[in-house]
Amino acid sequence: MPKQHTYVLGLNTYDHDVSACLLRDGAIAFAIAKERITRNKHASGFYKEVIDYCLQAEGITLDDVDLVVRNCYIMPVPEMEERLVYFDAPGFLPEFERGEAAKHPLYRSGQDKVVSISHHLAHAYSAFAVSPFEEGVVMIVDGVGSYQSDVMEAYPASDTATPLARESESYYKFKGNELECLKKVWMEPDRGFLSDEFYTMPGLGALYSRASTYIFGDWNKCGELMGLAPYGRHEQVKHLLELTDGKLQVPRWTGEFTQPHIFDGSSWEKSPSMRHWEDLAWRVQDDTENVLLARARWLRETTGAKNLCMAGGVALNCVANGRVAREAGFDNVWIQPAAGDDGIAIGCAYYGWLEILKQRRSFVMDHSYVGKPYSEQEAASALRKFLVRIQVDARRSDNVCRDTARLLADQRVIGWFQDRSEFGPRALGNRSLLADPRKPEMKDILNSRVKHRQAFRPFAPIVLAERMKDVFEGEEDSPFMLIAKPVRPEWRDKIPAIVHVDGTARVQTVREATNPRLYRLLKEFEALTGVPVLINTSFNIKGEPIVETPEDAVACFLNTGIDNLILHDTVVTKTAMHRVVAPLVNTFTDVATLVASTQPAGAGTG
Secondary structure, three states, X not given: OOOOOOEEEEEEOEOOOOEEEEEEOXXXXXXXXXXXXXXXXXXXXXXXXXXXXXXXXXXXXXXHOOEEEEEOOOOOHHHHHHHHHHOOOOOOOOHHHHHHHHHOOOOOOOOOOEEEOOHHHHHHHHHHOOOOOOEEEEEEEOOOOOEHHHOOOOOOOOOOOOOOOEEEEEEEEEEOOEEEEEEEEEEOOOOOOOOOOHHHOXXXXXXXXXXHHHHHOOOOOHHHHHHHHHHOOOOOOOOOOEEEOOEEEOOOOOOOOOOOOOOOOOOOOOOOOHHHHHHHHHHHHHHHHHHHHHHHHHHHHHXXXXXXXXXXXXXHOHHXXXXXXXXXXXXXXXXXXXXXXXXXXXXXXXHHHHHHOOOOOOOOOOOOEOOOOOOHHHHHHHHHOHHHHOOEEEEEOOOHHHHHHHHHHOOOOEEEEOOOOEOOOOOOOOEEEEEOOOOOHHHHHHXXXXXXXXXXXXXXXXXXXXXXXXXXXXXXXXXXOOEEEEEXXXXXXXXXXXXXXXXXXXXXXXXXXXXXXXXHHHHHHHHHHOOOEEEEEEOOOOOOOOXXXXXXXXXXXXXXXXXXXXXXXXXXXXXXXXXXXXXXXHHHOOHHHHHHOOOOOOOOOO
């Protein structure tokens, strides 16, 4: 029987946010980050789980895949895997995965169909190759990319660097399949302890992570840093980024920064350093916005391009994105929803499809719902587990959007589980917690019952696309929740739970064509309340990844203060027995384990 499809598999490997993307004839069939499967946030290590997920969802084997394209930002994957043979690096390949890796056909593979590419090149393909534009420019800014010695694409000879310099910023123009690098900005290594940590290097994204490390004790808390910035006083801290004649200067941090966050058991929120941290956050955010805006304007003025594509971890900064979209002068801005390193898998796959297989661009990523679907049987099975069944009342609805809208209008916190999961760090309406934005206390209710986040962090809104300009300022679309917009003054008192301290909100616009069920829910809520907006935050608790499976959703529902779980067309409510059973469950074992466990012998299935 002749082969029906051409398959390309893209992989982000070994370091944080391991992920896979499977293309079927040039369109994304499935994509997943390892954290969604293992339940370990930003999961690193070997990549078997993500490959198996995609292949099983498609119903094929690795032998059916025509091309595998990989990236690891640390070094080319073949060299990385050679070193892992003789070097104990549990952060990249833990002991419990070593045996599995050694048996896998892609580990240390010499196959011609397995290739590796460099980091910013993969980011660039993740952006332009699936954008709606035939031509335009690409802006890649992240914490750290490949070594200069490992970069694959040609770049201007004037952008010199030593072999051990690392990618920090890359700028390209594209037309059709063709991609040309216009500028590379490098970070040279520094001397001293922690000299191999990228956030000590002089780069735009690295500086943001350095501030995150200083304030939160974690380089990967950049989202929290962005949320803290509006609380800071202006101009209390000297500039930490300076752009002069196109050259970026990152001054050294000095002994004046004497208040780093230290894990000593005390409350972060009650730290006497909070005022200083707020001021520093404002400075770093403001400097970052100004540099990104200057770079974007340079791109437009240099090329005359009307369309801008963005990726790289810094493209998750929705406040800066909003300024670029409004002020840089482009007609259109498109941001890869998985702009961080999970999206590298998409870029690898499209490099293979376009550059190696020489196919044409034909797919536009107008949504990110590329996880595998879960059947009604799988959803029902999650609710039939013995220790679930005795705690819940599950009733099928003949109009789940109408019934959910009524619950939301009654101030209920809803766990919303529908269709295929989103790829990327944002919950975009298929694995979401939803709530009514009309009362300011809903933010505190969500935090106390479920999210347990710092009080300063805002919650984001979803809005009917056709009503966006009525509620928020600005013309630019924001389907992936990657652009912050000012809330119109006349709406701020109507939807206070989503208005940040600076009067903005990180908006997601919803269209019927890309998410018909979420669209209908918003329409039903608007019919009840006159408000076309809901709070939308990720379906998880602090420190855990977004839920992937029905079992994950049920476990989170039972272990938190979520009022109702909407699982496809089923409305799930906790019964009085939940108050009795839940404390016992939490005392003796983990809820998720119990939810996923098989029924006891002899248990019914009804």
